[in-house]
Amino acid sequence: MKSSSILYIFCALLLCSSVQAGPVNETYAFTGTWGLAVPESLFSSPSGIAVDGTEIVYVADTYNNRIQMFTSTGTFITKWGGDGPGYSGRGSEDGQFDYPTGIAVDGAGNVYVTDTGNNRVQKFNPVGMFLAKWGTDGAGDGEFSNPEGIAVDGAGTVYVVDSYNNRVQTFTSDGTFITKWGGDGPDWGGSGSGNGQFSFPTGIAVDSTGSVHVVDQGNNRVQKFTPDGTFVMTWGTSDAGDGQFNGPSGIAVNGAGTVYVTDQGNHRVRTFTSNGTFVAGWGSLGSGDGQFCSPYGIAIDSAGHAYVADTENNRVQTFDTAGKFIAGWGDADPKDGQCKYPYGLAHDSAGNVYVTDTGNHRVQKFAPDGTFVAKWGSLGSGDGQFYIPRGIAVDSSENVYVADARNQRVQKFTSNGTFLATWGTYGSGDGQFDGPRGIAVDGADNVYVTDTYNNRVQKFTSDGTFVMEWGGYGSGDGQFNWPYGIAVDGTENVYVVDYNNNRVQKFTSNGTFVTKWGSRGHGDGQFMYPFEITVDSAGDVYVVDPNSRRVQKFTSTGTFVTAWGTRGTGDGQFQWPLGITVDGAGKIYVADFDNNRVEIFARVGATPVILVPGGAGLPTDTRGDGQYDDVDGNGQRDFADVALFFTQMDWISDHEPVEGFDFNGNGQVDFNDIVILFNGL
Numbered sequence: 001m002k003s004s005s006i007l008y009i010f011c012a013l014l015l016c017s018s019v020q021a022g023p024v025n026e027t028y029a030f031t032g033t034w035g036l037a038v039p040e041s042l043f044s045s046p047s048g049i050a051v052d053g054t055e056i057v058y059v060a061d062t063y064n065n066r067i068q069m070f071t072s073t074g075t076f077i078t079k080w081g082g083d084g085p086g087y088s089g090r091g092s093e094d095g096q097f098d099y100p101t102g103i104a105v106d107g108a109g110n111v112y113v114t115d116t117g118n119n120r121v122q123k124f125n126p127v128g129m130f131l132a133k134w135g136t137d138g139a140g141d142g143e144f145s146n147p148e149g150i151a152v153d154g155a156g157t158v159y160v161v162d163s164y165n166n167r168v169q170t171f172t173s174d175g176t177f178i179t180k181w182g183g184d185g186p187d188w189g190g191s192g193s194g195n196g197q198f199s200f201p202t203g204i205a206v207d208s209t210g211s212v213h214v215v216d217q218g219n220n221r222v223q224k225f226t227p228d229g230t231f232v233m234t235w236g237t238s239d240a241g242d243g244q245f246n247g248p249s250g251i252a253v254n255g256a257g258t259v260y261v262t263d264q265g266n267h268r269v270r271t272f273t274s275n276g277t278f279v280a281g282w283g284s285l286g287s288g289d290g291q292f293c294s295p296y297g298i299a300i301d302s303a304g305h306a307y308v309a310d311t312e313n314n315r316v317q318t319f320d321t322a323g324k325f326i327a328g329w330g331d332a333d334p335k336d337g338q339c340k341y342p343y344g345l346a347h348d349s350a351g352n353v354y355v356t357d358t359g360n361h362r363v364q365k366f367a368p369d370g371t372f373v374a375k376w377g378s379l380g381s382g383d384g385q386f387y388i389p390r391g392i393a394v395d396s397s398e399n400v401y402v403a404d405a406r407n408q409r410v411q412k413f414t415s416n417g418t419f420l421a422t423w424g425t426y427g428s429g430d431g432q433f434d435g436p437r438g439i440a441v442d443g444a445d446n447v448y449v450t451d452t453y454n455n456r457v458q459k460f461t462s463d464g465t466f467v468m469e470w471g472g473y474g475s476g477d478g479q480f481n482w483p484y485g486i487a488v489d490g491t492e493n494v495y496v497v498d499y500n501n502n503r504v505q506k507f508t509s510n511g512t513f514v515t516k517w518g519s520r521g522h523g524d525g526q527f528m529y530p531f532e533i534t535v536d537s538a539g540d541v542y543v544v545d546p547n548s549r550r551v552q553k554f555t556s557t558g559t560f561v562t563a564w565g566t567r568g569t570g571d572g573q574f575q576w577p578l579g580i581t582v583d584g585a586g587k588i589y590v591a592d593f594d595n596n597r598v599e600i601f602a603r604v605g606a607t608p609v610i611l612v613p614g615g616a617g618l619p620t621d622t623r624g625d626g627q628y629d630d631v632d633g634n635g636q637r638d639f640a641d642v643a644l645f646f647t648q649m650d651w652i653s654d655h656e657p658v659e660g661f662d663f664n665g666n667g668q669v670d671f672n673d674i675v676i677l678f679n680g681l
Contacts, residue, residue, distance in 0.1 A: 026553070026562040027604040028588065030572030034370030035339035035355070035597045042068065042076070042330045046309040048103035048114070048150075048250075049297035049316065052126070057307055058103050058111055059316060060297070065089035065097040067113060067128065072301065074316065074329030080128030092118050095130040102150040102161070102203075103297075106173065112158055114147040121147065121160060121175065134175030139165050142177040149204040149215070149250075153227065159204050159212060166190040166198040168214060168229065181229030193219050196231040203251040203297070205259070207274065213251055213259055220245040222261060222276065235276030240266050243278040250297040254304055262295040262308065269298065269308060269323065282323035285387065287313050287361075287379045290325040293387075312388075313379075314359070334360040337372035342591040342598060344392035344439075344532070345579040346400070348415060353581065353589055354400055355598060356389040363389065363402060363417065368583070370598075376417030381407050384419040391439035391485070391532075392579075393447070395462060401447055403436040410436060410449060410464065423464030428454050431466040438486035438497070438532065442509060448494060450483040457483060457496060457511065470511030475501050478513040485532035489539050489556065497543065502527040504543060504558065517558030522548050525560040532591075536582040544590065549574045551590060551601075569595055 044063035051057050055072040065082030066089060081097045082089020090098045098117025105111055109126035120135035121144075135144045145164035152158050156173040167183030167190060182198045183190030191199045199218025206212050211232065212225045221236035236245050246265030253259050257274040268283030269292075283292045293312035300306055304321040315330025334340060340359030347353050351368035362377035363386075377386045387406035394400055398415040409424035410433075424433045438450035445462040456471030457480075471480045481500035488494050492509040503518035518527045528547035535541050539556040550565035565574050579591035588601040 028551075028553075028562065028564045028601045029604045030599060031587070031602050032370065032600045033571065033592075033597050034366065034600075035337065035342060035364075043314045043316075045311050045314065046316065046330070047101045047296045047311060049299045049307050049309045050103045050105045050111070051299045051301045051307060052105040052109055053107070053302065054109075055301050056126075057299070057316070058105060059309065060100040060103045060113060062099050062101060065091070065100065067097075067100065067103065067111070067124075069128075070316075070329070072305070072318075074327060078128060080124070090117070094133065095122070095124075095128075097122075101148045104150045104152045104158075106152040106156055107154065110173070112150050112152060114150045114160065116146055116148060119144040119147065121150065121158070121171075123173075123175075132175055134171065139183075141180065142169070142171075142175075144169075148202045151204045151206045151212075153206040153210055154208070157227070159206060161201045161204045161214065163200055163202060166192070166201065168198075168201070168204065168212070168225075170227075170229075179229060181225070191218070195234065196223070196225075196229075198223075202249045203262075205251045205253045207253040207257055207259075208255060209257075211274070213253060215248045215251050215261065217248055220248065222248070222251065222259070222272075224274075224276075233276060235272070242281070243270070243272070243276075245270070250295070250309070252298045252300045252306070254300040255302070256304075260298050260300060260306060262298050264294050264296060264311075267292040267294065269295065269306065269319075271323075280323060282319070285380060289328065290317070290319070292317075293379055312359075334362075336375060337364065337366070337370075339364065339591075339596050339598065341593050341596065343390050343578050343593060344403070345534075345581040345589050345591050345598070346392045346394045347581050347583045347589070348394045348398050349584070351583050351585065352415070353583070353598070354392050354394065355591065356386075356392050356402060356579070358388055358390065358593075361386040361389065363392065363400070363413075365415070365417075366598075368585075368587070370600075374416055376413065383422060384411070384413075384417075386411075390437045391450070393439045393441045395441045395445045395447075396443070397445070399462070401439050401441065403439045403449060405436055408433045408436065410439065410447065410460075412462075412464070421464055423460070430469065431458070431460070431464070433458075437484050440486045440488045440494070442488040442492050442494075443490070444492075446509070448486050448488060450486045450496060452482050452484065452499075455480040455483065457486065457494070457507075459509075459511075468511065470507070477516065478505070478507070478511070480505075484530070485534075485544070487533045487535045487541070489535040489541075490537065491539075493556070495533055495535060495541055497530045497533050499529055499531070502529065504530070504533065504541070504554075506556075506558075515558060517554065524563060525552070525554070525558075527552075531578050532580050534580045534582050536586065537584065542580055542582060542588065544577045544580050546574070546577050546593075549577065551577065551580065551588070564601070572599065572601070574599075 047062045048060035057070045059068045068079045069077040097115050100113050101116040102114035111124045113122050119137040123132040144162050148163045149161035158171045160169050169180045170178040198216050202217045203215035210227045214223050220238040223234045224232040245263050249264040250262040259272045261270045267285040270281040271279040292310050296311045297309035306319045308317050317328040318326040339357050342355050343358045344356035353366045355364045361379040364375045365373040389402050390405045391403035400413045402411045408426040411422045412420040434453040437452045440448045447460045449458050455473040456469050458469045459467040483496050484499045485497040494507045496505050502520040505516045506514040530545050532544045541554045543552050549567040550563050552563040553561040575594035578593045590599045
């Protein structure tokens, strides 16, 4: 009797109401942006660095696709190459670059650059005038696959680290091939771990005797050769002790034969004798003087001073012969409300938006109109610090959860940034992570995390207690090849972006596979390595497709609805869109990573399904302001207004509790209840 009376009341209300549906063809328009106005850094992920005989410093400004020149104290001299931020400065013409990485200077002051994305070497005069180029994509003599390190010896011979081909190639100064070594191992691209073999070599340096030192990054060691490639010796193992490495990258040798190595994963510099005996070292993870975040290139001047490309801190630091900090230049101090590589987005019930400001290793909180509210975090591994924060989510109590990717953990905070808890360590066991990226919270405050490189989803309680996991590597239903973004809808369905499989998969809250959609491509409903995902209150799904510079919208079953976005820096354009969230008012926020901003969109002519009350005895203006159709005052007419009508109708509360309208039994009155009602009419 109770359910039938509820249905009668609902039906009576519907039958005496007019129902208006929005248009079938949806269009989304740009409505605003914030977080831009970032002071231009001198660098964006600088990699290679070199010093000539007059103490002029050359820096490969990798993500800005250019070379910059400085005095030894950091005074800017000139630049050449790309003239735009991020991808906009890329090119393949003479003198243009596609991610330049390595740089070297010969005795005459000529500059050689490994133009990594274009698989070539370019040669310039000392002030950046193009002189020559050589190399194409391939594995033959004189061809390259991702060249990185480069060095020139006293005779003008050029040594190039052909990273993906796992070999070193040598050339005359005009690009004529001489010889090669490495690259004859048993695995992909000639990878191997034997003497003279390489696994993703990176840096290279030649000492005054002609000995060649190569950083064998994948094997966490340095190998030493004669000029013709004859193996001499090797040193280094994987760890954090003296003489050990975790992803070494750059290398340089001073006039006395001391070898300097940037130990990228350990965020430090190590020095050795020419035969590999450990001498000293300095550095730790951080952004203070003498600290590093993934240092890459290193160069030594005639006085023995070391110049280090502190890549993820976007700066150069200089040190004396004992490793004491001298000076640094590059990145500007971040200001409140400015974002550097914004990634994750989430919103709370009041419409405040939380952004993981990845490049600044912090979280920022904004009001719905973009006004800065609060910030917290800094580079580090302590409580409340971050090392590349990515996904972010907010629970029903407005607690904030952050996937602290490089620290391999999740951190929990209050809405104003007070640290509450953390969980996770590196590994593949329950509650451990290898690259946590996406994070979402369901209605019961369970936390879901995409454990990307373990190819699984892990589920936790709100205090970090492990509940369950699902996934595994593969392309079958329920398997993943790098799960990225994750979202949960109002009925506890879980949506996961399966990055390398170019698809979205849908699951129940316990990991049971429901459906999937997507394939590789730029067409409607296709993806080119999608990143993040969100679900609105109606159950529609939004997916960020960064390589296509767009957002795509789908129904909860994967039917394509619409898409928007093009490549660029203008309003409504994207340079590299990543994070996304949709607030209760239907506003869509997109983190435009390389444009260092958040963009906001709204549906053009959007008229959600509304109920206009009418008939004897039914209220028409619950607040007495003539706006009976926007009861909650959020600026639109939506189902929340209908629910609020019910709670304010005395004749409803006299006959039936509001809970009685929860037809789908999910513990709340939502749009799905009215869908069920429609289907039953």
